Amino acid sequence: xxxxRFVLGKVILGLDCVFSPSGVKRDPAKQTEIDAETxxxxxxxxxxxPFCVKVRRTIKRQSLNIELRDAKNNEEHRAALLAGGGRIxxxxxxxxxxNGETQWMYESAxxxxxxxxxxx
Numbered sequence: 001x002x003x004x005r006f007v008l009g010k011v012i013l014g015l016d017c018v019f020s021p022s023g024v025k026r027d028p029a030k031q032t033e034i035d036a037e038t039x040x041x042x043x044x045x046x047x048x049x050p051f052c053v054k055v056r057r058t059i060k061r062q063s064l065n066i067e068l069r070d071a072k073n074n075e076e077h078r079a080a081l082l083a084g085g086g087r088i089x090x091x092x093x094x095x096x097x098x099n100g101e102t103q104w105m106y107e108s109a110x111x112x113x114x115x116x117x118x119x120x
Contacts, residue, residue: 009048023063051108
Protein backbone atom coordinates (compact mmCIF):
# COMPACT_ATOMS: atom_id res chain seq x y z
CA UNK A 1 0.00 0.00 0.00
CA UNK A 2 2.87 2.40 0.77
CA UNK A 3 4.35 1.78 -2.68
CA UNK A 4 1.03 2.54 -4.36
CA ARG A 5 0.63 5.78 -2.36
CA PHE A 6 4.21 6.76 -3.17
CA VAL A 7 3.75 6.17 -6.90
CA LEU A 8 0.36 7.89 -7.02
CA GLY A 9 1.76 10.83 -5.05
CA LYS A 10 4.56 11.28 -7.58
CA VAL A 11 2.07 11.06 -10.47
CA ILE A 12 -0.15 13.70 -8.83
CA LEU A 13 2.80 16.03 -8.25
CA GLY A 14 4.06 15.51 -11.80
CA LEU A 15 0.69 16.29 -13.33
CA ASP A 16 0.35 19.34 -11.08
CA CYS A 17 3.72 20.60 -12.26
CA VAL A 18 2.92 20.05 -15.96
CA PHE A 19 -0.56 21.57 -15.81
CA SER A 20 0.16 24.34 -13.31
CA PRO A 21 -2.23 27.30 -13.72
CA SER A 22 -1.05 30.83 -14.37
CA GLY A 23 -1.84 33.48 -11.79
CA VAL A 24 -4.12 36.48 -12.02
CA LYS A 25 -2.42 39.75 -12.98
CA ARG A 26 -3.45 42.62 -10.69
CA ASP A 27 -2.52 46.23 -10.20
CA PRO A 28 0.66 46.25 -8.04
CA ALA A 29 -1.02 48.32 -5.31
CA LYS A 30 -3.95 45.90 -5.13
CA GLN A 31 -1.61 42.90 -5.09
CA THR A 32 0.36 44.45 -2.22
CA GLU A 33 -2.88 44.97 -0.30
CA ILE A 34 -3.90 41.34 -0.88
CA ASP A 35 -0.42 40.08 0.08
CA ALA A 36 -0.64 41.96 3.37
CA GLU A 37 -4.01 40.37 4.10
CA THR A 38 -3.01 36.84 3.11
CA UNK A 39 0.11 37.06 5.26
CA UNK A 40 -2.27 36.13 8.11
CA UNK A 41 -3.19 32.85 6.35
CA UNK A 42 -1.41 29.49 6.56
CA UNK A 43 -2.32 26.32 4.68
CA UNK A 44 -1.60 23.09 6.53
CA UNK A 45 -1.18 20.42 3.88
CA UNK A 46 0.47 17.22 2.72
CA UNK A 47 2.50 17.64 -0.46
CA UNK A 48 0.93 14.79 -2.49
CA UNK A 49 -2.62 14.97 -1.11
CA PRO A 50 -4.95 15.49 -4.11
CA PHE A 51 -7.25 17.79 -2.12
CA CYS A 52 -4.27 19.88 -1.02
CA VAL A 53 -3.12 20.07 -4.65
CA LYS A 54 -6.56 21.46 -5.59
CA VAL A 55 -6.28 24.17 -2.94
CA ARG A 56 -2.70 25.03 -3.89
CA ARG A 57 -3.81 25.37 -7.53
CA THR A 58 -6.52 27.81 -6.44
CA ILE A 59 -3.95 29.77 -4.43
CA LYS A 60 -1.68 29.97 -7.49
CA ARG A 61 -4.55 30.80 -9.86
CA GLN A 62 -5.65 33.64 -7.55
CA SER A 63 -2.00 34.85 -7.13
CA LEU A 64 -2.24 34.63 -3.34
CA ASN A 65 0.77 34.67 -1.04
CA ILE A 66 -0.23 32.06 1.57
CA GLU A 67 2.33 30.22 3.68
CA LEU A 68 2.31 26.46 3.08
CA ARG A 69 2.95 24.30 6.14
CA ASP A 70 3.81 20.63 5.74
CA ALA A 71 1.83 18.83 8.44
CA LYS A 72 3.12 15.43 7.38
CA ASN A 73 6.89 15.88 7.71
CA ASN A 74 7.15 18.80 10.13
CA GLU A 75 6.29 17.86 13.72
CA GLU A 76 5.84 21.50 14.81
CA HIS A 77 3.25 22.16 12.11
CA ARG A 78 1.55 18.83 12.83
CA ALA A 79 1.33 19.65 16.55
CA ALA A 80 0.03 23.17 15.82
CA LEU A 81 -2.67 21.72 13.54
CA LEU A 82 -3.76 19.24 16.20
CA ALA A 83 -3.69 21.81 19.01
CA GLY A 84 -5.44 24.58 17.09
CA GLY A 85 -7.74 22.77 14.69
CA GLY A 86 -8.39 19.76 16.89
CA ARG A 87 -7.45 17.09 14.36
CA ILE A 88 -4.80 16.08 11.85
CA UNK A 89 -6.80 16.57 8.66
CA UNK A 90 -5.65 18.39 5.57
CA UNK A 91 -6.05 20.71 3.84
CA UNK A 92 -6.70 23.17 6.62
CA UNK A 93 -6.53 26.95 6.24
CA UNK A 94 -5.55 28.83 9.37
CA UNK A 95 -6.86 32.40 9.36
CA UNK A 96 -5.51 34.78 12.00
CA UNK A 97 -8.17 37.49 12.13
CA UNK A 98 -7.37 41.12 12.91
CA ASN A 99 -9.21 40.86 16.24
CA GLY A 100 -6.77 38.17 17.42
CA GLU A 101 -9.06 35.19 16.89
CA THR A 102 -7.88 32.21 14.87
CA GLN A 103 -10.22 30.36 12.54
CA TRP A 104 -9.43 26.84 11.24
CA MET A 105 -11.12 26.00 7.95
CA TYR A 106 -11.15 22.36 6.82
CA GLU A 107 -12.47 20.88 3.56
CA SER A 108 -10.88 21.79 0.24
CA ALA A 109 -14.17 22.92 -1.33
CA UNK A 110 -14.84 25.34 1.54
CA UNK A 111 -11.29 26.74 1.41
CA UNK A 112 -11.41 27.20 -2.37
CA UNK A 113 -14.85 28.82 -2.21
CA UNK A 114 -13.67 31.20 0.52
CA UNK A 115 -10.56 32.23 -1.41
CA UNK A 116 -12.36 32.60 -4.75
CA UNK A 117 -15.12 34.73 -3.25
CA UNK A 118 -12.77 36.91 -1.19
CA UNK A 119 -10.20 37.43 -3.98
CA UNK A 120 -12.07 37.32 -7.32
